[in-house]
Structures are given as structure tokens and as C-alpha cells.
Amino acid sequence: MKTGFWSDMAGSSFVAQRMRAFSQVRNFSEKFFRNIREKYYALFLIGFSFFIALSDGKTEKLFLLQNRHETGQDARRHAMNTTKRPRGRPRSPFTESGSATLQSLDRALGLLTAIARVGHATLTDLALAQGLPPATAHRILTTLQKHGFADFDRHSQEWLVGIEAYRTGSAYLRRAGLTEIGQPILRALMEQTGETANLAVPDGAEVVSIAQVETTHPIRAFFPAGTRSPMHASGTGKAILAMMPPERARALLQKAGLPVFTPKTLSTPNDLFADLERTRARGWSYEADERHDGMSCVGAAIFDENGLPCAGISISGPSGRFKSVSIERFGQAVADAGSQITRLTGGTVPGSPLQGP
Structure with a gap:
């Protein structure tokens, strides 16, 4: 069981x-x-x-779709694939309506130019000078700073030109080859005359310094690269004015005016044109205390392949060393140096003086 x-x-x-x-x-x-x-x-x-x-x-x-929803990325992809592309050239996102230029770029270049002219400036001054709201000017300046075209001094609270602006500007000089050819001639001119030798190019009614060889004298002239001077009160500027077509010289001077810097500035057309006539006849200019009290300059033009002035060379220093007995010797030395640079750069020295204005 x-x-x-x-x-x-x-x-x-x-x-x-x-x-x-x-x-x-x-x-x-x-x-x-x-x-x-x-x-x-x-x-x-x-x-x-x-x-x-x-x-x-x-x-x-x-x-x-089963058990899932399209993500935003998938939806955009489908929209791009199914959207019909319009015919013709697409509208550029960088073209502003009613303008042939880009406004933001115009403003940025305007601010950069304003800084370059004065050397350093506060945000408020730059905004006022360019007619921009301070917030807009600040955004543009910080963008320039990001790319190295502007710099900001926290101690003085001022904006300055950045190193990239210098490098970009130097590319023009490298292309032209003027500074490379001119450097040894500047040095020889300085040794021959004992005064600081300068090289400058015209920009409107101004000349801009691009190279310099300083004298060994303790008291001497100094113009860093980028320094601007009005043509009518500059030895180099008057040499260029005297050799350019008269109508061109008149147009530049009428637009810029003849501002007074010292009691000896040639501020009337009659005085200035008479001086330009003397410059044209002898081939070199002489400026005595017309831009700065106690400083003098002797200059000569450099010519392009068409025989038109494209640059200028000069010597400058204390007026006390520019004695009347030395002026003729200085002038001939500067004119010879200008002719030498003209030939080496492929230019043509005019065979006869231009007619007066």
C-alpha cells in the first residue's frame, strides 16, 4: 500500500x-x-x-513612423528635400537692400580708420566721431579685437590699432617694393646729409610716412610709419604737389583747405602756389617751421612709369641745422636720391617741368 x-x-x-x-x-x-x-x-x-x-x-x-516621432533634424532634412528651389540667382544674405556696400563692414573700416588717425581713443569718442550708438561701436570693436585689427588698453580704457592692421597694411608696401628699394638710399642720404631721411606716399591731400632712417644726432626728427601730414605744410607733400598736374593739385587743395599750424604755414593760395612754382623750377622743396615750430624739411618727388609723382623722399631736422648755405646742398642730395629710386622702381623722371597752377 x-x-x-x-x-x-x-x-x-x-x-x-x-x-x-x-x-x-x-x-x-x-x-x-x-x-x-x-x-x-x-x-x-x-x-x-x-x-x-x-x-x-x-x-x-x-x-x-511606427512607435516614434520625427526629430527636428529629420523634419528639416525632409523639408530641404521636398522644398522646391526657386530659379535664378539666390539672394545673398550679405547684400543689404538699397545699398551697394555692406553697412557693418563700412562701420568697422570707419572705426579702424578713426583709430589709426588719432592713435588711440575711447569708445565714446569713436562712437560720436562715427555717428554710431556706443553699443554698436563696442560690438564692432570687439570683433576687430578678436581678429587682431584693434586692441584695448584696460588701463587707459582706450582703443588702439592692432598688430594685424599693421601686417595687412605692410602687404601693400611689400607689393609695391618701394620700401625695400628705398631703404639703402635712405641710409645713404642720411649719412650724406647728417639728417633723418624719410619716405612717404600720397593719400588724398596728405602724405603718409612709410619708412625712415634716423640720424645719429641726439636732437632729431622722428615720424613713425603711418604718420600723416598735410601736403601744403610738408616738405614731401609740397614736392609732390609741385610735380602733379595743376588741376589735380587745385582739386586736392580746394577739398582739404589750407589749415594753419604755425605762423609760417602757407595758408593762402597765392603764397602756396608761388612756393610750388619755385619747387618745380629747382626740383626740390623747402619747408621751414610750417608744420612744427623749430623743424625744417627738404623734399623731392618720386615718379611712376608715366612720369607722375607717386611718392616722396625728404630729410628733416631742427631748423637750426638747416642753414642757408646748406639748403642748396641738401636739396640736390634729396633730388638725386628721388631720381635714383624712380629709376630703380621703373619710373620715369619728367624731362621738363610741369606748368604752374
Whole structure:
């Protein structure tokens, strides 16, 4: 009896285990086939939707995504792919309406030019000079500073020209080759006369210093590269004015005027044109205390391939060393140096003086 009882119990346990296993397999199978049916049903719906769309003649695309939404990036990609590109040249985002130039670039160059003219200036002064709101001027200046074209002195709270502006400007001089050719001639002129030798180019009614060789005298003239001087009060400027076409000289002077710097500045047309006539006749200019009290200058023009003045060379120093007995010698030395640079740069020295204004 005992043996039969435990035998029946073992048989019952085995059957129960088999039943539970069968139930698990059935549940798994039902779930598996139910998922398959749902997926095939979804695929059927997608195919049927496309079929209906095509049969109805619709042109739009159907984007059916299962269990997810399109991201913003996907949506933009689809919009780009489905947006029809207009014909013709696209409108440039850098072109402003009603203007042939870019306003922000105009403003940036205006601020950079303003800094270069005065050397250093506060934000308020620059904004007022350019007619800009201080906030706009500050954004432009910080952009220039980021690229090295402007610099900011935190101690004085002033803006200055950056090193990249110098490098960019120097590219023009490298292209022209004037400074490379002129340097040894400047040094020889300084040694011959004992005074500081200068090289400058015209810019409107001004001359801009581009190179200099200083004398060894403790008291001497010094004009760093980039220094501007009005033509009518500069030895180099008057030499250039005297050799350019008269109508061009008159137009420049009428536009810029004849501002007075010292009691000896030639501030009337009659006085200035008479001096230019003397300069033209002898081939070199003489400026005595006309820009700065106690400083004098002797200059001569440098000519391009067309025989027109394109630059000027000069010597400058204390007026006390420019004695009347030395002026003629200084003038001839400067004129010879100008002619030498003219020839080496491929220019042509005019064969006869130009007519007076």
C-alpha cells in the first residue's frame, strides 16, 4: 500500500509539471503569433495607405513612423528635400537692400580708420566721431579685437590699432617694393646729409610716412610709419604737389583747405602756389617751421612709369641745422636720391617741368 501511494503521488506531480509546461508553451505561442499578426497587420495598413494615396492621385508623401516621432533634424532634412528651389540667382544674405556696400563692414573700416588717425581713443569718442550708438561701436570693436585689427588698453580704457592692421597694411608696401628699394638710399642720404631721411606716399591731400632712417644726432626728427601730414605744410607733400598736374593739385587743395599750424604755414593760395612754382623750377622743396615750430624739411618727388609723382623722399631736422648755405646742398642730395629710386622702381623722371597752377 505504501509503495502504491507514493507511486500515485509521483505520477500526479509529473502530470502537473507537464501541464504547466504545456501552458507556458501555449501562452508563449499565442503571444508570439499575436505579435506577428499585429506587425503584419501594420505592414498591411502601410501598404494599403500608399496604395490609396497613389490611386487617388495625391502628390504629397506619406511618412508613417511606427512607435516614434520625427526629430527636428529629420523634419528639416525632409523639408530641404521636398522644398522646391526657386530659379535664378539666390539672394545673398550679405547684400543689404538699397545699398551697394555692406553697412557693418563700412562701420568697422570707419572705426579702424578713426583709430589709426588719432592713435588711440575711447569708445565714446569713436562712437560720436562715427555717428554710431556706443553699443554698436563696442560690438564692432570687439570683433576687430578678436581678429587682431584693434586692441584695448584696460588701463587707459582706450582703443588702439592692432598688430594685424599693421601686417595687412605692410602687404601693400611689400607689393609695391618701394620700401625695400628705398631703404639703402635712405641710409645713404642720411649719412650724406647728417639728417633723418624719410619716405612717404600720397593719400588724398596728405602724405603718409612709410619708412625712415634716423640720424645719429641726439636732437632729431622722428615720424613713425603711418604718420600723416598735410601736403601744403610738408616738405614731401609740397614736392609732390609741385610735380602733379595743376588741376589735380587745385582739386586736392580746394577739398582739404589750407589749415594753419604755425605762423609760417602757407595758408593762402597765392603764397602756396608761388612756393610750388619755385619747387618745380629747382626740383626740390623747402619747408621751414610750417608744420612744427623749430623743424625744417627738404623734399623731392618720386615718379611712376608715366612720369607722375607717386611718392616722396625728404630729410628733416631742427631748423637750426638747416642753414642757408646748406639748403642748396641738401636739396640736390634729396633730388638725386628721388631720381635714383624712380629709376630703380621703373619710373620715369619728367624731362621738363610741369606748368604752374
